[in-house]
Amino acid sequence: MRTFIKNIIGNEPYGYQLRVAELLLGGKNVILSVPTGAGKTWASIAPFLFAKVNPQLYFPSKMIYSSPLRTLTNSIYEDVAKVFKDAKIQTGEFNEDIYFESDVIFSTIDQTLSNFLCFPLPLSQAQANINAGALIGTYLIFDEFHLLDPKRSMATTIGMLKMLGNLTRCCIMTATLEGKFMDKLKDTLENNYEIITLDDSCSDKEIIGSLFPKKNKKSIYYKDSVLNAHQIAENHQRKTIVICNRVETAQKIYREVIALKEKAHILTAVDKNNIICLHSRFFNEDRKKTEVRLKELFGKESDANEQAILIATQIIEAGMDLSCDIMHTEISPINSFLQRAGRCARFANQTGTIFIYDVLDSMDRVSLNIAIEEEDKKEINKINNKFLPYEESECSQALLEIKNHDTLDGDIPKTMIENISKTSSNDLIRQMSLNSSGGFNQGKIKESWESCNKNFYRDTIRDIQSVDVILINNEMIREINRFPFRYQSLSIYKWSLVGWLTKILKGEGPMELEDGDWLSMELKEPNNIFLENDEDQKFELKRIQPENIKHLSNQVFLNVKYFGYDRDFGLNWQYEESFENPSPRNEKVEKEDTFKPLTKDTFYEHNMGLIGAFEKEFLPKLDFTFKALSDYLQLSDFSKKKFIEIIKLMIILHDYGKLNGSWQKPIQKYQFLKDGASKEILAHTDFDKNSRRDVELGKEAGLTKRPSHAGVGAYVSQEIIEDIYDNDFLKSSISMAIARHHSALSVSYPDFKINPDNYTEMQRLLTEFNCEIELEKENFRGNLEGFETDWYGERIAYLFFVRILRLCDQKATSNLRNYIN
Template identity: 45%
Template sequence: MSLYKNFGLTSIRTMVVEDFYKSITGFAPYKYQLKVADLLLSGKNVILTVPTGAGKTWASVLPFLYAQQAGKTDFPQKMIYSLPLRTLANSIYSDVTKVLNEKKIIGKSSIHTGEYKNDEHFETDIIFSTIDQTLSNFLCFPLSLSKRQANVNAGALVGSYLVFDEFHLLDPKLSMATTIGMLKTLKNLCRFCIMTATLSEEYINKLKEAVNAEVVSINDFPEDVAIIKSLKIPEGHNTKKSVIVKDETTNAQTILKQHKKKTIIICNRVEKAQKLYSDIVSLDLTGFENLSGLEKSNIICLHSRFFDEDRKQKEEELKRLFGSKNEKSAILISTQVIEAGMDISCDTIHVEISPINSFLQRAGRCARWEGEYGEIFVYDILEIEEREMLEIETDDEEEERQKKAINNKYLPYDPSLCKLTFEKLKAVSTLNKDISQKLVDEILTNQELSDFTLIRQGDFNRSKIQQSWETCEKNMYSQTIRDIQSIEVAIIDVTKEARGAFIPYKYQTIGLYKWSFIKWAKEILIENEDVIFKAESNKDSQFIDFDTLDNEGFALKPINDPYLLKNCYDTIFVDKSIFKYASGAGLELGAGTSCSPLKPYEIKEKETIEYRKDTFSQHNKAIINCYEQEFKPKLKFAFQQLDTYWGESIDWDKLIKAMICLHDYGKLNSAWQKPMRELQILKGNYEHGEVLAHSDFNELTDKEIEKQSGAKNKPPHAGAGAYAFIESAEAIIDSDDYEDLANSVSTAILKHHGVETETYADFEITQIHYKEIERLLGEIDVKATFPQKARGGNLKDYAPRNCQEWVIYFLLVRILRLCDQKATMNFEKYLKL
């Protein structure tokens, strides 16, 4: 018998999931949350649309946790939870992992936000990440890794459960389109949940068709609406939230007069937030009777222009003051950095007008909890003063667009949407879910459908996705994820810096809107020279190359033409005489005394390359055992789905083991074995007849014998295995389309040390050495004959050609590279298995 006939849950499953939910959160789940669990656990994907504060985070996380505890092999064993903002990722990671640690419910979790990367290869069970990190890894230009490792992490998304929170905050033409393109590419090889509170119903329907998902809407669960704390009308009131539209701009006096216990002010621009903060803390608060008990230390300013330590401290403080039933009086002045995902609440909120989706997110920080009543004051934006406008005489289309943007008083938002939202809100006196959805549909539908038409016409960036895979270049970031319009700024004392040996990445930085910085620079440089600098090196990239991060050779070069900054993406260094910083208000224009704090950064001494001897057979068996232990158990879902994805039945396990056995086929080359054998003999640890995979070697002590043996000039080996697989693929792959799959496997072998390998060297393998590969493949029942001699050549024509081939390659090369690395570092451990 079904307890919830309206959405088809069986009583057994409902009770099991419901009990599990209670055991984790301490609360009974809402029916919509059970619906989400039922769909996901039965093989569907979900688009979840519920208001802010309605429990959507746990609605998406609990099905994964339940599947893990129940041992469900038809559900992914890894969850990657992506958010559009670093602040949100930090907050939700902290909230969820706190509960998981208390309940001891699952293994390791990690966070990837750029500042944190304690699991650089996405190996933990639960990963919280910014959308930038998630997409850049899938697109093969991982922001936190070098190009050499560009293909390692894309395969982490294959076979994973992907959650996209606050989906409406993604850039429609960039990160949103790319995310949709990624999901269409992965198809059944992932399970996903997209969550949003403020997309129009028509857009949701378009998205549903595009990604083949089921929509779960709060509108279908009236029984939940009656009990969800963030929606429930408190006693003594006829509404949860009142809306008061003011035909004026924000000011400190008006805000303070309305203060009760908890007040939040959200401004569109950092400069306005800083001014309000300064005005409020400088006032004599004793003149306001309603402010008795308000300590100035409980007046907090939070925006994007703080250094890490101050920002983290402020986030903790506002959670303490606004994130619980704390009775202390408090005021928060902020920007959109807190408008989504932050579990905080107030009784009075003052907001500058923004588009309706942004407005509703801001309103979600008011009267968020049970029994609370809130008032929302909405203000117009002050006209930009002439001195704040950016004047650029240009014929460049991009520069003209940015000029209009910065001179838009509603920056960073679309003026027409702000004006329409302001007018529509004038007709509203209360706010609930129905009014909110009606406003969204009236204001956003046309714009969202127009955006969707454009991104669909661009096939959801899928050609750019493949271009990213092919090039692995980080300059694809601005075409697929985010339009880079910011400059990272560090404050330095120029008089104390050694310009010939400058280390740029040791300083903490603050991101500034590029064109605002250009406007300031134009004013600054009228009276000052040599106060704005770039760290110049021999690299030509807008991104850090993590392979050469610690190389010296940087020098400070002054920038005295403000328009040279328009093409800058590196960190800009400014003298402390032009920028001031305080922990209260953050970074501002004006002479100061503070410099940027240093990162927890040390110049790493170059790691010593060191290997221990293992034979060809030992090395490959260790890799296979590593795969069996570390990867295969977590790939049960992927293996179940692969045949459907590829279109026919393949013995994927055998194929992976054959790839492993052939990945070092080039090491059987006589020109490779001979110098390695000579080196090992010189080391005094060689047994006659051994076919080596690695020799005992320490680059600090063995350089001379490396030179003497000829090992320093041994030929590259990766390409030979790729060539051998291509030549014998028909015998290994039981499929009429073996050539297509061979592209994926051979490319994984070819690029198992780096993405730029495209060729194979001459090789000749003796019969004695060839018997090693025969024995290995015989143990996994693979019967094939491989070329023992070939002239070197290029393998470009055997690269993956379509999405299916690329995705299979990502899965295979991830397994090969990580298992190769682990088995090389600790082959004894894996040989014992």
């Protein structure tokens, strides 16, 4: 292991890194707390990579690395992708793996949790149950855990891990969580967690000495004013980093600093190109170029005498190895402040100065005091909103504590955290445990599973909901209907965008909205979709009406006539000179054949294709999952062979409803009208929705009048699974997986009658797989039995099975010949 890690990171591993590997590969989970820059990323990833080349080890074959920040996710992905070439990234701006199929995935916490909650952000509600199963049997890494929202994403993550239990291996990483909190977190999670810190290794502490401040390494000063360009200019020395809480503030200060240089002839020693703005509202290509330039100016190998100024938001708090002589920062919660401070005098033998600013000026303070006296809640909220994206109380607590210190030497950061934790987070675990049924948002998780609605985002992941925006013109609309992820997106706080839209509608923008023109659009699922092809993504752009702008979806398309983008300061609505700049294309776009016509296949071929997809794509990677799931469901006698058997039975039964006469007759009629084909028992036709002739033939044959088919297979599976396996959890999870293999909310089955000729095809499959069973052939419509209990484990088993079924169905439908001999 030592040699393996050394070969990856290029130097001798620290003792704590070896200990992390020992614990994880030995069946334990880890809570890892080491300072920023001490190598915790590779400490968490190396055990997985080691297990990959040593398959005899009992360890998951899939890894999902989750971070609260897109920039951190992007940065770590780029580093690891150099070692593991097949790694994928899935964030709001990069949609490389919307179904979480790769062995190594780097994701934002929003994407990961939305998957488990059954409202995956890039997918429709019909597909909402596909991705949750990706977390089952997977190695989960949660980076910068202390940056999660305690009431939402942190509580939900803990609740998820408690519900998953032994079905995952996990590493939780943090730089600043207080010791008592980690102890309580360990006790809460229960499932073999161990805490690792540098306090466990004196030798590591000495080696990483440059990370521990020596006397006067970082001096801190509170400035009784708001952050402004003149303060930045007056205190500038060689390298200056400015960190703002909001993008609008960063953009404003950037433009003011540029104006000071160009018009007031201040900062003459700083090249204009070395004054840089960075925040979340830049396109990928521009952001990457900026990050490369920042490493050249502020990185460990940079020229110490080349002067530069960076004006950024909190996106540089983590994951960027930068350092400065002077830092200016708006006040933020203590964990955030200490993360920011880690970008000042970061490297060995450096010293630096940090200036901290309030977000309220003197007039704001007077107004706030008056509003409090008059109990004017509206005015109080208006003023306190200036603290966004943080809570006013957390910022005020941090500021009071910071004022007690003039350096960040020695154990002062730890003292700050402990002092504040006594008043704000000492009882945090207990509060999270009481927040809903089962604690840790477990009640909300179950509700979200039942509704598959993105409205749960705000309660379970992030209160400050972000929206991904794409800048387009009229010429791009038709292409986006076909390829919705083709163009790059930017992230913006939802209510900021609502404010922009409202102001433009009121005529406050630089450009007046023309009569009949559109301002914003969103993707909607059209109504005229044939049932047999509902696994494909099909969307249409629809205008967002003024009365609906407060109810934006997570993806919004903006008209470039009224919104701007500038490579120097990003997305905006105020600066007309930056308008008419649409989103660039993604580096990796959808395959051109995403919307190709269907391929005709028989009922038998389709099912054999699913079996082939399961054996090729899933089965080689499920050893860990099968063992863990048998323990989880307390199926002591349930071997790998039995799991394979029940999954294949699920596949064989999943389209039983397509043998229903009222489903099979229209599909056979259509194919006969089109090419005179004999009446084969079909699973799919070669219908092309872009062909006028095919659409007309479809209407004549009655394709749109076919009943749903998934519920029929679910209905007959209930009795069959119970008879064979005598287990209620398996019965419910398999039957509901079949019922919901086209729609995440199905609960019923239609009238069905399967004639002897059609049943012959099912008998052929059953015989081939040695299933000596007889299926019911006729019944009236009704509701399925559904889940047997309220235990979350029953749903988790269902989510495991339905993922396999749906993805195999997709693969066999789109590329049958790849999976059938």
